[in-house]
Amino acid sequence: METKKKPKKVFVQGAISPEKIATSIGHHQVKTNIGAHDIFLGQVRADEIDGKIVQGIDYTAYEDMAEQKFHEIREAAFEKFDLTCMHIYHSLGPIKAGEICLFVFTSSKHRAMAMDACRFLVEEIKANVPVFGKEIFEDESYQWKVNS
Amino acid sequence: MMLDLKYLGRIVEVTGVSNEQIESANKMDLKGLRELLNQRYPNLKSESFQIAVNQELKSDDYLIDRTCEIAILPPFAGG
Numbered sequence: 001m002e003t004k005k006k007p008k009k010v011f012v013q014g015a016i017s018p019e020k021i022a023t024s025i026g027h028h029q030v031k032t033n034i035g036a037h038d039i040f041l042g043q044v045r046a047d048e049i050d051g052k053i054v055q056g057i058d059y060t061a062y063e064d065m066a067e068q069k070f071h072e073i074r075e076a077a078f079e080k081f082d083l084t085c086m087h088i089y090h091s092l093g094p095i096k097a098g099e100i101c102l103f104v105f106t107s108s109k110h111r112a113m114a115m116d117a118c119r120f121l122v123e124e125i126k127a128n129v130p131v132f133g134k135e136i137f138e139d140e141s142y143q144w145k146v147n148s
Numbered sequence: 149m150m151l152d153l154k155y156l157g158r159i160v161e162v163t164g165v166s167n168e169q170i171e172s173a174n175k176m177d178l179k180g181l182r183e184l185l186n187q188r189y190p191n192l193k194s195e196s197f198q199i200a201v202n203q204e205l206k207s208d209d210y211l212i213d214r215t216c217e218i219a220i221l222p223p224f225a226g227g
Contacts, residue, residue, distance in 0.1 A: 042227045061226075062156050062219050065203035090226060102227045122227060130200070130219075131226030132157030144158040145225040 010070040010088050011063065015099035016041075024087060028107060034084045036111040038118035042102030044095050052137040056096040057145060062130040063092075073124045081117040083108050088121065090131065150215045151181075157222040162191045172212075179208040181218070197222050 021041070028034055047054045070088060077086060084107045091101040104121050108114040126147045133145035151170045155163045176184070178199050186193050198205055200219040201212065212218070 057225075059226075060157060062154065062200070062203075062221060065200055065219065066226075068203055126227045127224070129226045130156065130221050130224055132222060133225035134157075144222065146223040147225050147227065 008071075008074070008088075010067060010090050011061065011092050012089050013091075013093050015091055015095045015101065016089055016103045018100070020089075021100070021103055021105075024103075024105060028085075031084060031107070033109065034107045035109045036114040037105065037107045038111070038114040039106075040102070040104040040118050040122045041100050042122075043100055044097045046097035047135070049135070049137075049143065052139065052141070054097060054135045055138055056094055056099075056136050057101065058094045058134040058136060058142075059090075059092050059101065060132050060134075061090075061092060066129050066131060069129045070125070073121060073128065076124070077106075077117050077121055080120065081106075081108070081113045083113060083117055086117065086121070088125070090125070090129075094136070149175075149213070151212065152215070152217045154217065154219040156219060157225075159192070159195060159197060159220050159222050162195060163189050163220075175211055175213045177208065177212070178206055178210050181212065182208065185220070195222065 044057050074086060074088065077083065087105040089103040095101045104118055106114045106117040134142045135145050136142045149172055151172055153170060154167045155165065160166050198221045200221055201210060202216050
């Protein structure tokens with residue numbers, strides 16, 4: 001069981017498996033005060049850029065600052081929304097197209113809080129956490145991704 | 149004072165190193181630091197980056213007056 005104040009590590013090496021997500025959902029069946037979950041999954045997209053297809057993204061981060069930012073964002077979300085619990089996982093290292101690189105999971109008594117909080121978390125993460133992504137093409141060339 | 153510089157993401161391709169220490173005799177603001185870095189690495193001029201001091205983003209008028217960790221951060225791409 002997590003509590004509001006415990007700092008949690010967000011980064012995981014490699015892709016986030018569907019099994020991990022399923023297991024995480026399963027762990028909430030004992031929390032019967034929850035009436036609504038919302039989940040956001042970020043998946044690596046095989047974009048075509050100048051005729052070349054993205055094969056995967058290699059994620060790096062300014063890790064200490066990023067973990068601190070994740071912590072601040074979590075605290076802000078607990079402050080702003082009436083949540084029962086919240087989980088955030090972000091991948092580091094090479095992630096193939098089609099694999100999951102971000103897992104945000106919010107739970108509350110009712111749907112509005114869970115859904116609003118999930119959206120808030122994803123937008124905050126994309127805007128404020130120092131994570132960097134190198135989009136790798138089939139021929140090993142690459143370009144640096146920028147969030148829009 | 150010692151500036152403990154960390155370069156992240158694509159910035160490393162411009163500097164060729166991911167961290168280095170620069171000794172500075174004088175206080176300087178981040179605008180001054182940008183000028184110093186642009187002289188040291190002329191190709192940085194075409195890069196967009198933010199600066200974090202001791203892991204907090206700061207604006208260009210922020211004054212560095214003591215030894216600290218400074219990170220040069222290109223645009224974020226999380227999620």
